[in-house]
Amino acid sequence: MDLLKKRIIEDGIVREGNILKVDNFLNHQIDVQLLNEIGKEFKKLFAEKEINKILTIEASGIAIASVAAQYFDNIPVVFAKKAKSKNIDGDVYTSSVNSFTYGKEYTITVSKKYLNENDKVLIIDDFLAVGKAMDGLLDVVSQAGAQVSGIGIVIEKGFQPGGERLREKGYNLQSLAIVDSMENCAIKFRD
Numbered sequence: 001m002d003l004l005k006k007r008i009i010e011d012g013i014v015r016e017g018n019i020l021k022v023d024n025f026l027n028h029q030i031d032v033q034l035l036n037e038i039g040k041e042f043k044k045l046f047a048e049k050e051i052n053k054i055l056t057i058e059a060s061g062i063a064i065a066s067v068a069a070q071y072f073d074n075i076p077v078v079f080a081k082k083a084k085s086k087n088i089d090g091d092v093y094t095s096s097v098n099s100f101t102y103g104k105e106y107t108i109t110v111s112k113k114y115l116n117e118n119d120k121v122l123i124i125d126d127f128l129a130v131g132k133a134m135d136g137l138l139d140v141v142s143q144a145g146a147q148v149s150g151i152g153i154v155i156e157k158g159f160q161p162g163g164e165r166l167r168e169k170g171y172n173l174q175s176l177a178i179v180d181s182m183e184n185c186a187i188k189f190r191d
Helices: 002-011 032-045 060-072 132-144 162-168
Strands: 013-015 019-021 053-057 077-080 092-099 104-111 120-128 147-157 173-181
Touching: 002 032, 002 147, 002 173, 032 060, 032 147, 032 173, 053 060, 053 132, 060 077, 060 120, 077 104, 077 132, 092 132, 104 132, 120 132, 120 162, 132 147, 132 162, 147 162, 162 173
Parallel strands: 053 077, 053 120, 120 147, 147 173
Antiparallel strands: 013 019, 092 104
């Protein structure tokens, strides 16, 4: 997606430790116009798939998934919470996730009321690097007996193993921009 790549080059900041900061347009301050284009692109990529629910993880995935949902006939967006709150009632699915960005482990939680064996799920997230958050979301989908119809990622770090591993497992993983390297602060995309 050329518009996204252009924005990453113009506004992205490469930090030590293979960190790509895009918080000024994607995951802190949000460019809604860009998110609209991202949502349209996910719809094109998954147009032939049966999808009745979008699943993401808080917090950065929520805006992306919500905007994308309008292009999938306004299907519900379910997000995994990173901490079990007192207002989640009833039974829940949980999975342990190790965060690359925050360097800590946490338990994600999804209420069983919102995900079940009848669901055909599109998982959407902002980044894919090592893939630990995605493993947690896939585990929750598996616990629910739901089907993964696809995985949509805004930015994949292609030089880290998450994307390759998920594709090898047979998942329909579509990334809008794949960064193959960030050496010397120069971002290089996969063609």
